[in-house]
Amino acid sequence: MIGALSIVRFRNPVKSALELVMYFVLITIGIAASVNMDFAYILVATCLLVIGGTRVSQFILKKFFSKPFYNVSFNEGMSLNTIEIYSSKSMEDIEKNQNIKNMVVLKDSNEYIYRLSFENSKELNSFKDSIKERNEITKIDVSYV
Numbered sequence: 766m767i768g769a770l771s772i773v774r775f776r777n778p779v780k781s782a783l784e785l786v787m788y789f790v791l792i793t794i795g796i797a798a799s800v801n802m803d804f805a806y807i808l809v810a811t812c813l814l815v816i817g818g819t820r821v822s823q824f825i826l827k828k829f830f831s832k833p834f835y836n837v838s839f840n841e842g843m844s845l846n847t848i849e850i851y852s853s854k855s856m857e858d859i860e861k862n863q864n865i866k867n868m869v870v871l872k873d874s875n876e877y878i879y880r881l882s883f884e885n886s887k888e889l890n891s892f893k894d895s896i897k898e899r900n901e902i903t904k905i906d907v908s909y910v
Contacts, residue, residue, distance in 0.1 A: 793808060859881070
């Protein structure tokens with residue numbers, strides 16, 4: 766299969782990991798079906814189980830543990846709604862926020878930079894509204910998808 770899949774070339778970069786996996790799964794099912802239909806049925810059933818299991822895991826993690834299923838590094842090509850907060854003081858509530866992805870402390874200028882990523886713009890806007898009146902914040906940069 767690796768030899769067969771190595772000939773696939775994309776003219777445009779694939780931005781979604783799921784999209785890339787689905788291309789390879791469909792090619793594999795097509796090749797398996799040409800050899801023996803039983804292999805194709807087994808592959809289709811396995812793929813449906815994996816996709817269903819992934820969706821169930823995603824739901825459980827989000828509902829009961831308030832954790833995102835995918836890490837930002839896994840979604841490398843995908844755009845996220847991001848906010849950068851520049852502050853003159855340390856902000857513990859932001860440091861403990863589940864959406865924080867990066868924190869930079871500039872000791873010489875006594876500045877704290879927080880980068881947070883959100884899956885949708887509503888969450889980002891509600892977070893921004895909850896912090897925008899704080900005195901220690903010097904600047905807020907927002908990027909929407």
